[in-house]
Amino acid sequence: MKKFNISISDSQATEVVPLSPGKFDFNEYVEYSEPLNKKCDAFWKSSSGVMVYRRMRVAECFSYGCRDMKTSLENQLGALKKSMLFKADIPNFLEPWYGIGTIASAYGSDYIWLEGNAPAMKASFSSLDDVISCTPREVTTTAIGKHTLQMIEFFMEKTKGKLPISLTDTQSPLNMVGHLLPLDQFLMSFLTEPEKVLHLFDIFANLSLNFNKEQVKIIGDALACPGHGFASSTCWKGLGMSDDNALMISPEQYLELAAPSVEKNVKGLLMADGAFSPETDPDAISDLEAFHCLANTGIVLNARIVGDLDTIEQQVKRLWVPGMKLVVVTYCSTPEEQAKAYDLIHEICE
Numbered sequence: 001m002k003k004f005n006i007s008i009s010d011s012q013a014t015e016v017v018p019l020s021p022g023k024f025d026f027n028e029y030v031e032y033s034e035p036l037n038k039k040c041d042a043f044w045k046s047s048s049g050v051m052v053y054r055r056m057r058v059a060e061c062f063s064y065g066c067r068d069m070k071t072s073l074e075n076q077l078g079a080l081k082k083s084m085l086f087k088a089d090i091p092n093f094l095e096p097w098y099g100i101g102t103i104a105s106a107y108g109s110d111y112i113w114l115e116g117n118a119p120a121m122k123a124s125f126s127s128l129d130d131v132i133s134c135t136p137r138e139v140t141t142t143a144i145g146k147h148t149l150q151m152i153e154f155f156m157e158k159t160k161g162k163l164p165i166s167l168t169d170t171q172s173p174l175n176m177v178g179h180l181l182p183l184d185q186f187l188m189s190f191l192t193e194p195e196k197v198l199h200l201f202d203i204f205a206n207l208s209l210n211f212n213k214e215q216v217k218i219i220g221d222a223l224a225c226p227g228h229g230f231a232s233s234t235c236w237k238g239l240g241m242s243d244d245n246a247l248m249i250s251p252e253q254y255l256e257l258a259a260p261s262v263e264k265n266v267k268g269l270l271m272a273d274g275a276f277s278p279e280t281d282p283d284a285i286s287d288l289e290a291f292h293c294l295a296n297t298g299i300v301l302n303a304r305i306v307g308d309l310d311t312i313e314q315q316v317k318r319l320w321v322p323g324m325k326l327v328v329v330t331y332c333s334t335p336e337e338q339a340k341a342y343d344l345i346h347e348i349c350e
Contacts, residue, residue, distance in 0.1 A: 001311045004282040011279055011306050012331055013059035016078035021158040024077045030162055032084050033091035040090055040233035043325070047298065050326045050349035052342045053231035054086040055304075063118040066098050069151040073158060080163065086338040090231045090327070093164035093224035096151040098144065100171055100242070103207050104179035105144035106136035121179045128189045128196055131180050136203065139211040152218045159222075164234050166227030167215045170208060172243040173201035173261045174254075183248065190253055201261035212239065226271055230302050231327045238270040271300040271327075276315050279306040288318040295323035304329040312341050313348070320349045 005011060043051050056079035058065075061072050076094050083092045099111055099119035111119035125131045139145035148168050155165055177186050177200070189197055216223060224232040226240035241262065246254055275281035276288060281304075285291075294301050305315050305328060316328055328345050332338035 001278050001307060001314070003278045004284075005279065006282075009063065010057070010059035011281075012055065012304065013057050014079065014082070014331070016056065016058055016075060016082050018071070018074035019077040019081055020074055021077065024081065026160060026162045029080055029084070029091075033164070036089060036091045037233055037235050041235040043089075044233075044236050046325070047296070048323045048325055050320070050324075050328065050345060051089040051231070052087075052345050053090040053327055053329045054083060054088040054338055055231070055329050055331065056080070056083045056092045061095070062097055064113075064116050066118070067113065069096070069147075069154050072097070072151070073155055085335045086332070087335070087342040088330075088338070090233060091164065093166055093227075093232050094155055094159070095166045095228060096148060096155055096168050097228075098148045098151060098168055100169055100175070101179045102139055102144055102148065102168065102211065103136075103171065103176040103204055105142035106139050106207050107131070107134055107180055109179060110143060123178070123180055123182050125181050126185075128181065128186065128193060128200065131177075132196060132200055132203075136207060139207055140214050145211060149214060149218065152215055156218060156222065161220070161222050163222065164224035164232070165219050165222050166224045166232055167212055167219070167239070169228045170212060170239060170241050172241050172245075172258065173204035173208075174245045174249075174258045175242055176204045176208075177201075178245060183245070187248060190249060190257060194257055197257050198260065201258065205261040229304075230271055230273055231329060236270075240271075240273075269299055271302055273302040274304065276303045276319065277305045277307045277311050279311070280304050288315060291319060292321045292324070294325075295321050298325065300325045300327055302327045302329060306331045309337065309341055309344060313344055316345055316348050324349075 043049050058075040058079050061075050065071050080092050101109060101111060101121040104121055109121050109124050113119055224234055225236045226232055226238040228240040230240045275284045278284050291301055303319055305312050320326060330341050332341050
């Protein structure tokens with residue numbers, strides 16, 4: 001298998017031709033996605049099975065391009081148009097992504113914008129007590145929150161509510177804290193002040209929950225779940241949550257201090273996600289067989305696999321056991337290669 005290519009900005013991205021809403025055939029996409037959503041509904045209700053998702057991720061939409069909602073929408077409409085050429089079981093969706101500092105904005109933080117880069121944030125607090133003593137605003141009153149809601153409204157208006165739209169990227173409380181406090185200092189608090197950590201995470205969870213409710217109000221029946229990096233459908237449930245900083249602590253610490261606030265947002269794990277090839281992520285999961293524990297649990301595994309047919313075959317054979325609910329996310333460069341990957345995956349798992 002090939003290794004991660006450090007010369008590209010986004011290993012999971014696809015180049016597309018942007019399309020304005022006036023040039024996008026909404027009825028065509030609805031007709032294309034309806035039979036796929038029936039498959040999605042059947043899969044969600046089943047005890048096991050496999051689905052193939054050819055994700056159409058546009059790099060600019062998750063970088064500097066998120067700043068312009070018109071450009072973001074046109075890029076994503078181009079992605080939806082291109083996705084119809086690739087054999088798959090799950091339709092793509094729109095995402096109003098606008099950076100990952102949403103909750104930090106409630107504490108007065110704002111984005112730092114460098115040309116050609118995604119928005120960044122600098123930790124503005126020096127201690128855990130400083131963060132706890134600060135009374136946050138509701139995210140809907142912040143510049144970041146307002147922009148995100150306006151972006152969703154813009155997407156809904158231009159698409160007439162006919163296309164699936166997810167929430168913006170929801171971050172776990174463990175991820176959120178890194179935008180407010182230097183992580184090295186915060187991680188010491190895991191050992192010395194666990195009660196304060198639990199308290200702060202509950203505050204973060206409530207802020208996130210309130211903001212998510214406002215997004216759902218606007219999106220309504222067009223809501224695609226779980227959203228963001230997951231394969232998603234209007235037939236599915238749950239909330240996709242980015243939890244990258246989980247790698248920084250032990251499993252025992254995670255269960256004790258991080259999991260309770262996550263469960264405040266979502267009761268019951270419905271889907272797990274991971275990078276399952278070196279081309280997907282430089283620190284891709286190597287112990288694929290460990291995920292056999294998900295068999296017969298009803299939990300869906302969203303397995304992102306960037307690579308050729310040999311890579312896909314090798315990794316899927318290692319992941320699949322009867323009783324699993326598996327979504328294989330592919331990034332094949334041509335419709336012809338995708339069709340072969342699709343048939344291969346179903347042959348292995350059925």
